[in-house]
Structure formats: structure tokens, C-alpha cells
Amino acid sequence: MSDMAFGHTLRGARAWLRLEAKATAAFRAQLLVSLLGWVVPLAFMALWNTAAEGSGVMTPGQTTSYYLAQLVATNLAIGTSLIYGLGYLVYTGEFARHLVMPYPSVLAAAAQPAAHSLIRSLPLVVIVPLLGWAMKAEFTTDPVAVVAAVALFAVGLAAATLAAVLWALAVLWFTKSDGVLSLFVGVNWVLAGFIAPSQFLPDWLAWTMRLSPLWAAQGGFGELLSGAVAPAWWMFAVNLAWIVVLSVLLRWLWPRALTRFEAVGQ
Numbered sequence: 001m002s003d004m005a006f007g008h009t010l011r012g013a014r015a016w017l018r019l020e021a022k023a024t025a026a027f028r029a030q031l032l033v034s035l036l037g038w039v040v041p042l043a044f045m046a047l048w049n050t051a052a053e054g055s056g057v058m059t060p061g062q063t064t065s066y067y068l069a070q071l072v073a074t075n076l077a078i079g080t081s082l083i084y085g086l087g088y089l090v091y092t093g094e095f096a097r098h099l100v101m102p103y104p105s106v107l108a109a110a111a112q113p114a115a116h117s118l119i120r121s122l123p124l125v126v127i128v129p130l131l132g133w134a135m136k137a138e139f140t141t142d143p144v145a146v147v148a149a150v151a152l153f154a155v156g157l158a159a160a161t162l163a164a165v166l167w168a169l170a171v172l173w174f175t176k177s178d179g180v181l182s183l184f185v186g187v188n189w190v191l192a193g194f195i196a197p198s199q200f201l202p203d204w205l206a207w208t209m210r211l212s213p214l215w216a217a218q219g220g221f222g223e224l225l226s227g228a229v230a231p232a233w234w235m236f237a238v239n240l241a242w243i244v245v246l247s248v249l250l251r252w253l254w255p256r257a258l259t260r261f262e263a264v265g266q
Contacts, residue, residue, distance in 0.1 A: 089109055145224050164184065
């Protein structure tokens with residue numbers, strides 16, 4: 001892509017995100033409903049706070065900080081929304097007009113959830129510190145661990161988003177792909193550490209999680225901030241490798257997936 005084309009794409013992406021952000025803010029009822037999703041990680045927090053008492057694995061304060069970090073991470077993640085958004089565009093045939101636009105066509109499915117996540121996350125700037133103080137969360141005070149957590153979240157989010165795009169392409173191979181697309185939600189809940197921190201799981205499952213970009217983008221972020229695990233070089237190496245592999249795979253698979261699109265919906 002030339003510098004000029006890249007500049008047009010970047011400006012188009014910024015304009016689209018601004019438009020979607022304004023639309024999200026305008027539909028206050030939709031925003032309010034999306035905020036109710038906060039109840040889920042807080043419910044898991046209550047469960048694991050009880051289990052953590054006397055476990056010797058994590059303290060209740062650490063599980064509190066873990067799920068508060070999960071609350072932030074899940075609100076910033078766009079994978080699931082991107083998958084269903086691309087599916088909607090394909091099934092309705094709207095995907096056709098995006099193929100001729102001067103921007104990557106997957107942006108059509110990514111812009112709305114990205115704007116929603118940013119708007120939805122704004123109140124967390126106030127809510128998370130208040131909940132942390134009220135519930136006696138134990139966040140790590142090690143600046144290296146904090147910086148590592150943010151960096152791991154960034155590379156994990158990039159890798160997890162690429163994985164979501166690849167998963168979303170299933171809609172172009174299956175006429176009825178709802179079950180396949182929904183499978184991502186279940187996999188994400190387990191591997192991202194949403195159901196439980198890896199500390200409480202069997203070793204084989206815990207390491208499966210830790211080697212997944214889904215964990216880096218959510219559970220790993222929480223475990224580092226809570227001090228449950230220490231940062232290590234392999235966490236970044238694994239996720240950078242995921243980014244390279246998934247980027248190459250997407251570059252190879254994308255044109256092949258487009259040949260399956262019928263231009264009038266599935």
C-alpha cells in the first residue's frame with residue numbers, strides 16, 4: 001500500500017470511528033443496555049473471591065483486582081462484536097459495497113464495535129478505582145509489572161482481533177454459520193480467563209490459556225496487574241509470534257474467502 005493510500009485509509013478510519021462514536025452516544029438506551037454487561041465479570045468476581053479465601057493461590061483482594069482488570073479488558077475487546085458484525089454484513093449483502101471502498105473492507109465490521117467499546121469504557125475511569133477502593137482490591141505496586149501488563153494487553157488485543165477476523169471468515173464458507181461464530185464466545189470465555197483465573201485451573205488448561213492471545217488480551221492483563229503472576233519475556237514472544245502467523249494467514253486466506261462471497265448475501 002502506498003503512503004498516499006495509507007494516509008487515505010487512516011483518515012477514513014478516524015472519520016468512521018468519530019461517526020460511530022456519535023451514533024453510539026446518541027442511542028443512550030443501547031449504551032445503557034451494553035453497560036449491563038458489567039454484571040457478568042462482577043458476578044465471577046464474587047464467586048472467586050469466596051474460593052480464594054484460604055486457597056493459598058490468590059487472595060480475595062487479588063481476584064478482585066483481576067476481575068476489575070477483566071472488566072476493563074472485556075469492554076475494550078471487539079472480537080465477538082466484529083465476528084457478528086461481519087456476519088451481518090455478509091448475510092444482508094451489504095458487504096459488497098464495502099469491497100469497492102478505499103479502505104480495508106473489514107473496517108466496515110470493526111468500526112462500530114471499536115467506537116462502542118471506547119464510549120462504553122469511559123465511565124470505567126471512575127468506576128474501577130471506586131470499586132477497587134470499596135472492595136479492597138490488591139493491585140500490584142511494581143511499576144515494571146504494570147507496564148508489562150499494559151504492553152501485554154496491547155499485543156494480545158492485536159493478536160486476538162486478528163484471530164477474530166479469521167474466525168469471522170467462516171461466514172463465507174457456511175450458509176448457516178451462527179453455531180460456528182458463537183463457538184468463539186465459548187472459547188473466549190475459557191481461554192481469556194473470564195470463567196476463572198489460570199491459577200485455579202489444571203496445569204494443562206492453564207498453559208493452554210497462557211499460550212493463547214485471548215489470555216494476553218484479558219486474563220494475562222488481570223493476572224499481571226493483580227500480582228498473581230510475574231511478567232516474563234515468553235509472554236510477549238508468544239503473542240508477537242501470533243501476530244506474525246495470523247497476519248500471514250489472513251493475507252493468504254482473505255482473497256480466497258472473498259471468492260466465496262455471492263454479493264447478494266448468503
